[in-house]
Amino acid sequence: MSDTDIQDEAIKVDTEKGNFKYPENYEFDAGVGLTEDTIKYISDVKNDDEWVREFRLKALEVFKKKPMPTNWADKDLENIDFDKIRYYLSKGQVPARSWDDVPDDVKETFERLGIPEQERKFLAGVEAQFDSEASYSRMKEDLEKEGVIFVGSTEGLAKYPEIFRPYFGKVIPTADNKFSALNSATFSGGSFIYVPKGVKLKQPLQAYFRINAENFGQFERTLIIADEDSEITYMEGCTAPKFETATLHSAVVELVALKNAKIQYITVQNWSSNVFNLVTKRGMADEGAEVKWIDCNIGSRLTMKYPGVVLKGKGARGEVLSIALANDGQHQDTGAKMMHLADNTTSNIISKSISIGKGRSTYRGQVHMPKHLKNCKNNTECDALLINTNSRTDTYPAITTRGENNTVQHEASVSKVSAEQIFYMMQRGLSEGEAMSLAVNGFVNDLMKAFPMEYSVELKRLIDMEMEGSVG
Amino acid sequence: MNTLEIKNLNVSIDGQAILKDFSLTIPKGEVHALMGPNGTGKSTLAKVIAGHEDYTVESGEVLLDGVNILGGEPDDIAKAGLFLAFQYPLEIPGVSIANFIRAARQARLPEGEDINAVEYYKELYAKMDALKMDRKFTARSLNEGFSGGEKKRCEILQMSMLDPKYCIMDETDSGLDIDALRIVSEGVNLMRSEERGFLVITHYQRLLDYIVPDVVHVMFDGRIVHSGDAELAKELESKGYDWVKEEFVGAPA
Incomplete structure (x- = not known):
């Protein structure tokens, strides 16, 4: 086989490939709508610790109080009917460690998406989430021996509270925005990862998020902690079948890179065009640490996502590389946030968006450099490509730089594919x-x-x- | 059957007639030059044959080896064996020459069949060497930031890699210095064969010193008004186009 053949074989996921579903058959179902009882049901099913129960219920209050951000965001958000969504659906609580133990319909789903094959080929570990819970989770044994933890959110909080609790909800507080509050109340699934000091993962860990049920909300919660001098690459993929009704995906992803650690977080989402994808992602980089987001947004009805890095320690680096493709009827509202909080911190944002037909893409960037800092640098490039004359792109960069020795550089371009x-x-x-x-x-x-x-x-x-x- | 035959072609744009009952037959194995003053419809002819959608075809036919291609999609016409070397080749940022030509070759293969990469590069490099193109060019974005001469060489490279039955070259000499002109012409001459016909559109006779045509046509006001051998081009060079205009306008309709 040539290199290209091998490349082509590596991952086989395409838009049509995701468009299938199996009959719904769930052991646990929180019903339709969101009340305190819904949250209590989720906590009961998960057997949450008391502090987690409280955390969820407080978050529900915050969610109810917060208005929709439609003063600046797409009015389409108003079409989400929170009373018609199902907030928790699962077939069981404990993910299988072998594909043979995964229920047949779920296993077939992931086989059609090529997940077991990828795991054999190039992954250090895989978690496959089907609606609310992971159906399969496995990591290579040698990583376990090195002390790497790769579990779901429920298991992470229950079994390793001393590791995860100090950072849980700290990078992204519940009240950060309406959807982070929603996730904090209803979260289920996602990956909790801890990489011990000095451990450098050579192969990526991967999570695959699959929505199978109609009118469903998927609220996975991910927390990755890379201890000093460690390195990890995490990749996530997402698909859902094409339903007639709206589906909601609202994740919260928190990354913590301690001194000199490196985290690379890669997303390739390929949502069907009925999904509202409203995700909050933020990383914290300590001294000399690096957080890099690679974010590819394809599909969905409306995506709102602005991965950020809080550059907390001296010499920390943050990067967001993003590609968004807005097809007819879709709105990709994406961007990046860089908060410089220490000297000698650098950040880089490169955003490329493509609008096709009546598709719309929006870039929102925020770069913050306070006055007392020295030698901070930011580079922002955002390029938009329009395929048809009725495509639309908007850019809203917000760069606040104070202080004399800080530099920012911003370039933006819009180009068209011409008929010629x-x-x-x-x-x-x-x-x-x-x-x-x-x-x-x-x-x-x-x-x-x-x-x-x-x-x-x-x-x-x-x-x-x-x-x-x-x-x- | 072994001809590119343009029959009674009438073409307009925005209601204005550009080609008026234009007819021309190019047999395989021959090089035909089409000369004439600016604005007389030469480039329109090239684009219409290639399937450009901006023009309205009122009537006529273009038969490629006996099959009408007029009104077809540009890619179908290309795959039928027609190549147009553009007067102003377009820049395609981020798409390398090697990948572009490879995609074009791939498009000609039946589904499920793939290009042999080793053989492909071997052929590509050999043809680049012949056109005195630096092999590093394969990685450069197609036409982006190229000089006029580099663009035209790249057109000839594509032409040679795609092995068309009929080549239309639209003002390939424009923007070329004398060295580039010689190299490009050599590339074309290497492609001359009994299996291929050429239509070389040019405003100047200069190109025809290097690519010696079998037939020269003079076009004016949407049709061919004179045809002759290579000597006709030289005559045009010394006399200019004014005598054509005078003769044509003066002639009874």
């Missing part, structure tokens, strides 16, 4: 769809080089699929 470029490529024998995908792939090419190979291959495939569908 498409004609030129078609004259060489490419179909209109192939020509557009090539142009789009070219646009994101330099950024994709920064991604691990397996993910850039998958991303290229997803873009090709999206572009094919966009040509009438």
Whole structure:
């Protein structure tokens, strides 16, 4: 096999591949709507500790009080009917350690998505979440021996409170925004990871989030703690079938990189076009540490996501590389936040968005450098590509720099794929769809080089699929 | 059947007639030059044949080896064997020359069949060497930041890699210095064969010193008004186009 063949084999997930579902058959179901009883049901099923129960109920209060952010965000948010959503659905509490023990329909789902195959090929560990809970979770044994913890949120809080509790809800407080509060009340699943001092994971850990049920809300909660001098790459993938009704995905992801640690968090989401994807992601980087978000947003009805890094220690580095593709009827409202809180901190934001048809993409960036800091640097580049004349892109950069020795650099561009470029490529024998995908792939090419190979291959495939569908 | 035959082609844009009953037959194995003053419809002809959608075809046919291609999609026309070397090649940022040509070759293969990468690069490098292109160019974004000469060489490289039955070269000499002109022409001459026909569109005779045509046509106001051998081009060079205009306008309709 050539390199390309191997690459192509590495990950096989495409938009149509995710569009299937199995009949709903759940052991645990919190019913429809969100009340204190819903939260108590979730806590009972999970056998939460008292402090977790309180944490959830307080969060519910915050959620109810907070208004929707529609003073600045997409009005489409108002179409989410919280009373019609189901907040917890699961088939059981304990994830299987072997694919053989996973219920058949769930196993088939993940097999069709290629997860077991990827695990064999290049992953150090996999967690596969089906609606509210992980159905499968396994990490290579040698990592366990080194003290790496890779569990779900319930198990993390119950079994390792001394490790996770000090950081849980600290990087992203409950009241950060309405949806972080919602997640704090209803969270289930997600990954809790601890990498001990000096341990450097050579292969990535991966989580795959699958929504199978209609009118469902998935609220996974992830907390990754990389202890001093450790390194970890975490990848997440997400899909859902195409339902007629809206589905909600509202995750909270907190990363903690202690002194000189490195965390790389990679997302390739491929939601179907009925999903509201409202996710809060933030990392904290201690002295000399590095937090890097690689975020690829494809699909969904509305995505709002602004991964951030709090650069807390001297010399910390933060990076957000993001690609968003907004197809007809979709709005990708994405961006990045960099909070510089120490001297010599550097941050880099590169955002590329593609709007197709009536698709809309929005970049919101926030870079904060207070006056008392020295030698801080930020570089922000945001480039937008419009495929049709009715596509739309907006950029809202908010950069506050004070202090004399700090530097920020901001560049933005908007370009179009012209009819003449498409004609030129078609004259060489490419179909209109192939020509557009090539142009789009070219646009994101330099950024994709920064991604691990397996993910850039998958991303290229997803873009090709999206572009094919966009040509009438 | 072994011809590119343009029959009674009438084309307009925004209601204005550009090609008027244009007819021309290019047999395989021949190089035809199409000359004429600016604004006479030469580039329109090239784009219409290649399937550009901005033009309205009122009537006529374009038969490629006997099959009408007029009104087809540009990619289908390309795959039928027509190549257009653009006067102004478009820049495609982020798409390397190697990947672009590879995608174009791949598009010509039946589904499920893949290009042999080793053989592909071997051929690509050999053809680049012939066109005196630096092999490092394969990694550069297609036409992005290229000089005029580099763009035209890249067009000839694509033409040669895609092995078309008929080549239309639209003002390939524009923007070329004399060295580049010679190299590009050599590339074209290497491709001349009994299996291929050429239509070389040019405003100047200069190119035809290097690519010697079998037939020269003079186009004016949407149709061919004179045809002759290579000598006709030289005549045009010395006399200019004014005599064509005078003769044509003066002639009874």
